[in-house]
Amino acid sequence: MSELWLVRHGQTPWNVDGRLTGWTDVPLTALGERQARALSGGLTAERFERVVASDLNRAVHTARLAYGEPHTVSAALRELNFGELEGLRWDEIAEHHKSALQGFEGFQAPGGESTATLRQRVFGVLDALPPGRHLIFSHGGVLRLVLREFDQDGFLPPCSVIGLDWRHKRLQFVQRGEW
Numbered sequence: 001m002s003e004l005w006l007v008r009h010g011q012t013p014w015n016v017d018g019r020l021t022g023w024t025d026v027p028l029t030a031l032g033e034r035q036a037r038a039l040s041g042g043l044t045a046e047r048f049e050r051v052v053a054s055d056l057n058r059a060v061h062t063a064r065l066a067y068g069e070p071h072t073v074s075a076a077l078r079e080l081n082f083g084e085l086e087g088l089r090w091d092e093i094a095e096h097h098k099s100a101l102q103g104f105e106g107f108q109a110p111g112g113e114s115t116a117t118l119r120q121r122v123f124g125v126l127d128a129l130p131p132g133r134h135l136i137f138s139h140g141g142v143l144r145l146v147l148r149e150f151d152q153d154g155f156l157p158p159c160s161v162i163g164l165d166w167r168h169k170r171l172q173f174v175q176r177g178e179w
Helices: 013-017 030-044 057-066 095-103 115-128 140-149
Strands: 002-008 050-054 072-074 132-138 161-165 170-175
Touching: 002 030, 002 057, 002 140, 030 057, 050 057, 057 132, 115 140, 140 161
Parallel strands: 002 132, 050 072, 050 132
Antiparallel strands: 002 161, 161 170
8 A cells, every 4th residue: 555645835925925836945934834833733643654845945844844854855746847937926927828727737837847747757756655654745736736636626725635545546535724
């Protein structure tokens, strides 16, 4: 069995501003830190063989506050690289880019990466995990990508958690961050 719990990082200043945040290494807000600490009670009651995080500070810091030091950090678990769209607010993005990003499949940011490339790198990490229970701290686009594998779609708020039986491709639960 390979059980995965994926956690979206806590709130960042760019989340508050409605900016596309891919590979820019923005910190958590004070609320983001409280969100991460609020997860601690539920997560520390569980036992995981491995804790893995995206190498971006917002994911690593969420892991530390919610559970503890990650065993591994990986750039492969980063958010989608938004290229020329990075840092733009939603209202600053051209309609055709908004529509493509909302559709998700086949999206590629100008000067950035495609959702197909995102899928390759993220699923490469998840598929390589040994059997056991794993806690993974990552990003909203990564959780959306994984949920789409289970015929679900949607944008989850900061500090949302999804549980998966990865080997048998079963969604166990979705816990939306409440803020």
